[in-house]
Amino acid sequence: MELQLLLLFMVFAAVVAVQIEDLLSSVIAVGAVGLGLSMAFLILKAPDLAITQLVVEILCLIILIRATINKDLPLIRDGRWLFNTISTLLFIGIFLICAYFAFKDLPKFGQPTMRVAQEYIDKGLEKTGAANIVASIILDFRGYDTLGEATILFTAVMGVLAVMRKVGRIKNEKS
Amino acid sequence: MKNPEKGMTLIVKTITRLTVGLILLYGIYIVLHGHISPGGGFAGGVIIALSFIHLMLAFGKEVALKKLSQAQASILESLGAIMFLSIALLGFLGGYFFFNFFLHKGSPFALFSAGIIPLCNIAISLKVGAGLFAIFTVLVLFTPLEINRFNKDNGNNSNK
Secondary structure, three states, X not given: OHHHHHHHHHHHHHHHHHHOOOHHHHHHHHHHHHHHHHXXXXXXXXXXXXXXXXXXXXXXXXXXXXXXXXXXXXXXXXXXXXXXXXHHHHHXXXXXXXXXXXXXXXXXXXXXXXXXXXXXXXXXXXXXXOOOHHXXXXXXXXXXXXXXXXXXXXHHHHHXXXXXXXXXXXXXXXX | OOOOOOOOOHHXXXXXXXXXXXXXXXXXXXXXXXXXOOOOHHHHHHHHHHHHXXXXXXXXXXXXXXXXXXXXXXXXXXXXXXXXHHHHHHHHHOOOOOOOOOOOOOOOOOOOOOOOHHHHHHXXXXXXXXXXXXXXHHHHHXXXXXXXXXXXXXXXXXXX
């Protein structure tokens, strides 16, 4: 029940974040979505994910507020609000109909289709010696996945440092 | 405190001086206990980066960059990446990639247990913390003045 309330709150905050005119209020609404997601992870008994989500959300909020605090982008409004509303409702309806038929065939909540997951839960402690089963999975059984994630973060940092660098930037002072 | 105009007010600076060490210590705790309690390398690394960001927001960028400059952050990030990859490659001692090459894994719930998992946590925390701090530093040093001049230049070019 709490999970459904949290999901409704997150949907409402996401709609507010898209629709509001002030940019700073929109950023704070996005932060509300992230904190709601962190509480949802706690309800689903995944404290590792909750800690990571909370901490990364705070970092992203600081960066976003720092980036948007001086700039306010004008909202573009045109006169075709009737057409826009009708097309939005139409696409939401199509999505809901398709999702109703697609989600019926998914396995039930909390019952994974992979048989190997049960083996990780049973043998994790004696094979790796780590008491935290999440650490034993992401750093021992599934080390390749963590290596790929680390590579993604490394590439992202390199990209930001290369785009925002001072050295080699062309100066056109006279124009 | 040498330059009172830099950064935020005196209240924020005093609170920051009291709490920033505790935040750094909590990040290190989360990293080192990643194989026993919830947390791990990624979350602990982000908390370590947040302590330096806290310092930068309160005291201005010079104080934080004196503690950990951008070049040092770059080196630390690459060091973390190389350390993680070399731990993975050391698994070939026992036969395959990411082999847990400590034979005595220690008793569960002890700090020194679980073989390579604490070492991997330390490497990931170095990489994540230094990388995110480098991203934040670059975004702060790219000041709004340059952005305004950039926009003005673009506007002039399009007008021509």
